[in-house]
Amino acid sequence: FIELDDISKVYMMGDVKVAALSGVSLRIARGEYAAVMGPSGSGKSTLLNIVGGLDVATSGKYLLEGVEVTRLPDAELARIRCRHFGFVFQSYNLFPELTAIENVMMPMTYARVAPAERARRGAELLDSLGMGHRLRHLPSQLSGGEQQRVAIARALANDPDAIFADEPTGNLATKQGQEILDILEGLNERSVTIVMVTHDEKVAARASRVITMRDGQIDSDRRVAAP
Amino acid sequence: FIELDDISKVYMMGDVKVAALSGVSLRIARGEYAAVMGPSGSGKSTLLNIVGGLDVATSGKYLLEGVEVTRLPDAELARIRCRHFGFVFQSYNLFPELTAIENVMMPMTYARVAPAERARRGAELLDSLGMGHRLRHLPSQLSGGEQQRVAIARALANDPDAIFADEPTGNLATKQGQEILDILEGLNERSVTIVMVTHDEKVAARASRVITMRDGQIDSDRRVAAP
Ligand SMILES: Nc1ncnc2c1ncn2[C@@H]1O[C@H](COP(=O)(O)OP(=O)(O)OP(=O)(O)O)[C@@H](O)[C@H]1O
Ligand SMILES: Nc1ncnc2c1ncn2[C@@H]1O[C@H](COP(=O)(O)OP(=O)(O)OP(=O)(O)O)[C@@H](O)[C@H]1O
Ligand SMILES: [Mg+2]
Numbered sequence: 521f522i523e524l525d526d527i528s529k530v531y532m533m534g535d536v537k538v539a540a541l542s543g544v545s546l547r548i549a550r551g552e553y554a555a556v557m558g559p560s561g562s563g564k565s566t567l568l569n570i571v572g573g574l575d576v577a578t579s580g581k582y583l584l585e586g587v588e589v590t591r592l593p594d595a596e597l598a599r600i601r602c603r604h605f606g607f608v609f610q611s612y613n614l615f616p617e618l619t620a621i622e623n624v625m626m627p628m629t630y631a632r633v634a635p636a637e638r639a640r641r642g643a644e645l646l647d648s649l650g651m652g653h654r655l656r657h658l659p660s661q662l663s664g665g666e667q668q669r670v671a672i673a674r675a676l677a678n679d680p681d682a683i684f685a686d687e688p689t690g691n692l693a694t695k696q697g698q699e700i701l702d703i704l705e706g707l708n709e710r711s712v713t714i715v716m717v718t719h720d721e722k723v724a725a726r727a728s729r730v731i732t733m734r735d736g737q738i739d740s741d742r743r744v745a746a747p
Numbered sequence: 748f749i750e751l752d753d754i755s756k757v758y759m760m761g762d763v764k765v766a767a768l769s770g771v772s773l774r775i776a777r778g779e780y781a782a783v784m785g786p787s788g789s790g791k792s793t794l795l796n797i798v799g800g801l802d803v804a805t806s807g808k809y810l811l812e813g814v815e816v817t818r819l820p821d822a823e824l825a826r827i828r829c830r831h832f833g834f835v836f837q838s839y840n841l842f843p844e845l846t847a848i849e850n851v852m853m854p855m856t857y858a859r860v861a862p863a864e865r866a867r868r869g870a871e872l873l874d875s876l877g878m879g880h881r882l883r884h885l886p887s888q889l890s891g892g893e894q895q896r897v898a899i900a901r902a903l904a905n906d907p908d909a910i911f912a913d914e915p916t917g918n919l920a921t922k923q924g925q926e927i928l929d930i931l932e933g934l935n936e937r938s939v940t941i942v943m944v945t946h947d948e949k950v951a952a953r954a955s956r957v958i959t960m961r962d963g964q965i966d967s968d969r970r971v972a973a974p
């Protein structure tokens with residue numbers, strides 16, 4: 521499904537090189553549930569952005585279903601992302617000028633869903649995440665955890681094949697974090713692929729595979745028996 | 748030191764009232780180390796913003812050292828905040844157009860610290876938080892946990908009497924989160940007051956008092972024996 525082949529990402533700061541990723545190789549099969557862990561600055565978000573097609577590697581190959589994605593034109597890449605991928609970013613997740621429900625309806629507009637269906641599905645998703653009472657709030661009028669839940673609803677809007685989530689429960693209390701994980705596990709049971717960056721050992725414990733990063737490289741990659 | 752007297756905060760959304768806080772009364776003594784917990788949307792950030800003087804209550808009184816703060820002119824309030832308080836917000840913590848070290852030097856400029864001393868202290872604070880190698884990065888060039896650590900360095904810049912931190916370890920892996928907590932405990936031992944919103948039971952376990960919120964009110968307020 522997803523294959524990274526010796527991927528590197530180097531930023532130039534003046535004449536200093538910052539290697540966010542150096543030589544990462546990875547395969548993710550359809551239906552996997554992988555947690556990505558590692559210290560701050562080890563390259564987790566960078567890895568997720570490249571896997572999700574939001575960022576481009578400086579060297580190495582990225583293949584999606586065997587097709588080299590680096591050769592695809594931008595418009596094609598955007599179309600694949602919109603239809604097949606859902607994202608939850610580490611921050612700055614929502615369009616600040618749109619309400620909660622408008623934010624969730626956004627990806628559906630790209631996928632040409634009819635207006636009535638967009639509104640119905642948007643309200644339903646937000647309601648399932650406990651956000652039914654905040655549909656008309658702007659992001660600035662929502663608490664941190666509420667913004668995070670709206671972002672998750674938006675990631676689910678187009679019923680994606682794969683969800684890439686960067687710290688999706690970072691701003692949520694234990695009980696609400698559990699509800700999010702239950703939702704993700706439910707999707708995984710319907711063979712949605714989940715790749716999730718997390719700092720929380722308890723969250724990683726629910727994945728079937730834990731990839732640990734250090735200094736821009738994969739430090740360990742273990743299958744764990746499903747509990 | 749800090750006294751909240753029947754504080755309420757109500758937002759108007761058209762003709763719908765959203766009560767973020769309803770009737771909160773609280774006293775915080777100098778040198779306390781309090782954790783604030785509760786579900787998403789229960790009013791923790793709102794409470795912290797009012798206690799820190801960054802937001803104004805719609806009703807009730809707020810007294811600082813027995814002086815009613817709601818009667819102070821804005822400039823006076825800003826001066827107290829700059830000299831005595833340090834803040835770590837839940838997000839959007841840093842000026843996006845300033846580098847890491849410039850962000851940390853900002854509060855020192857307000858407090859009229861000499862340029863050479865600002866640069867020295869800024870570098871020292873960032874170094875103590877493991878950020879010495881990222882002084883010239885802009886926030887957009889930093890990972891989530893790196894941004895959070897720069898925000899903490901900035902909160903410490905003017906050697907404040909009280910630190911108000913909203914999820915300061917939310918984006919950090921366990922080990923780095925522990926280092927932040929060690930720093931905060933060290934400050935508390937020198938009688939810096941710490942008020943910290945957290946979702947993490949382990950983090951709250953290190954405080955001497957746990958305030959739990961629910962639906963805009965204080966649900967419980969317990970002293971715990973220091974471990
Ligand atoms: N500007 C605003 N206008 C309307 N409602 C608001 C505004 N700001 C906050 N709220 C509402 O007030 C409530 C409390 O918000 P607050 O940010 O204090 O919650 P919180 O406890 O910090 O939550 P979290 O754990 O998710 O960060 C939320 O339900 C939120 O929707
Ligand atoms: N645009 C950029 N320019 C320069 N350096 C960058 C840029 N973006 C990221 N970096 C650096 O790349 C490294 C990896 O960043 P990344 O965001 O992937 O880390 P992370 O593992 O997600 O960390 P965290 O757990 O703190 O979110 C960091 O050290 C960061 O400073
Ligand atoms: Mg990150």
Ligand SMILES: [Mg+2]
Pocket residue numbers: 663664665791792793837913
């Ligand atoms: Mg909050």
